[in-house]
Amino acid sequence: MFKILKRVSARIFGSLFRKRENIKIGFYGPPNAGKTSLANRICKDWTGEEIGSVSSVPHETRNVQIKEKVEIKYKGKTMTFKLVDTPGIATRVDYENFLRFGLKKKIAKKRAKEATQGIIEAIKWLDDVDAVIVILDATENPYSQVNITIIGNLVARKIPVLVVGNKVDLKKADVKKIESAFPDYEVVGVSAKEGINMDEFYESLFKLARKV
Amino acid sequence: MIEKKVSGKYRGLSLQVLPFSEVQDLTIAQRVKKILTLVLGNKIVILHGRLRPEEEARLIEDTMAMVDHIKSFRGIELAVIEPNLKNESFLVKFRYNLAKKLVGDNSALTVIGPATIVKEIKRDPKRLEVLLS
Numbered sequence: 404m405f406k407i408l409k410r411v412s413a414r415i416f417g418s419l420f421r422k423r424e425n426i427k428i429g430f431y432g433p434p435n436a437g438k439t440s441l442a443n444r445i446c447k448d449w450t451g452e453e454i455g456s457v458s459s460v461p462h463e464t465r466n467v468q469i470k471e472k473v474e475i476k477y478k479g480k481t482m483t484f485k486l487v488d489t490p491g492i493a494t495r496v497d498y499e500n501f502l503r504f505g506l507k508k509k510i511a512k513k514r515a516k517e518a519t520q521g522i523i524e525a526i527k528w529l530d531d532v533d534a535v536i537v538i539l540d541a542t543e544n545p546y547s548q549v550n551i552t553i554i555g556n557l558v559a560r561k562i563p564v565l566v567v568g569n570k571v572d573l574k575k576a577d578v579k580k581i582e583s584a585f586p587d588y589e590v591v592g593v594s595a596k597e598g599i600n601m602d603e604f605y606e607s608l609f610k611l612a613r614k615v
Numbered sequence: 616m617i618e619k620k621v622s623g624k625y626r627g628l629s630l631q632v633l634p635f636s637e638v639q640d641l642t643i644a645q646r647v648k649k650i651l652t653l654v655l656g657n658k659i660v661i662l663h664g665r666l667r668p669e670e671e672a673r674l675i676e677d678t679m680a681m682v683d684h685i686k687s688f689r690g691i692e693l694a695v696i697e698p699n700l701k702n703e704s705f706l707v708k709f710r711y712n713l714a715k716k717l718v719g720d721n722s723a724l725t726v727i728g729p730a731t732i733v734k735e736i737k738r739d740p741k742r743l744e745v746l747l748s
Contacts (some may be wrong), residue, residue, distance in 0.1 A: 494675055495690030495730035496682050526672050546738045548693045550734040551674065555668030 434491030490521030
């Protein structure tokens, strides 16, 4: 009898515990919104290491990058996350755009090929994350179909979403516009590069994790 | 038919209106294939209705696979415009959602064009602006 009770309680508490442990958080958004910059900021804050390289050339992240067991402490609570940084999702990839950044034709073509494969990989990962942070460039128009498609897919899969408006350190940034584009979601404005408003971000991240 | 002047010559550009009834009985793969076949023929597709989110994701996946394999193909531009019900009454919203459930979402318009022809589709809640390359 005691053994059965022990097993049942272990299963119940075990499943509760697992729910809050190593939550898989996907970083999604269009190219150059700052997904890797935000993932790097979190990783540097809590592990001292970065997850990947960043660049002003679009499609710098062309493979899904994973950081296991990132332990984050906020207001006396601790949660462990698995961060899944994905390539930016786009509907067009043109190697000629990379030439403008000074890349040689051969390298630009290789980058474009890897970018297309990265986008497919990012979409496939939608089925394998517990919650998603959608990172948008707060200086850009949020009403792009890619943003709507990403969020629509998360809603259809019942995956909790947090929207982050990045680059608030720039003059053109308009977080209110993102809020009015996505009124059903919590929106946090941050600058991943400068570390602005990260406290509010961590609070929202914990709220998001509780929805998993 | 729209014509565009390219280095002294006129190149044809087609708009193809696709009634939702033509795609509603197709599977996701068939629907996406139909759209991409038209786009590959340098047509701007105006779909009466909208794709489901998973169909839009599949459209992006298949587009990327084609960019990878077809030399001159650079991808697509995609935008959807639908009625703004934000300030409408509960009854209007209810009627709209009920009709959507019964006969499908054909109150929206989806514009899909080849990236080599459509530079950008600017979208705000009330209008779509298609900018050509």
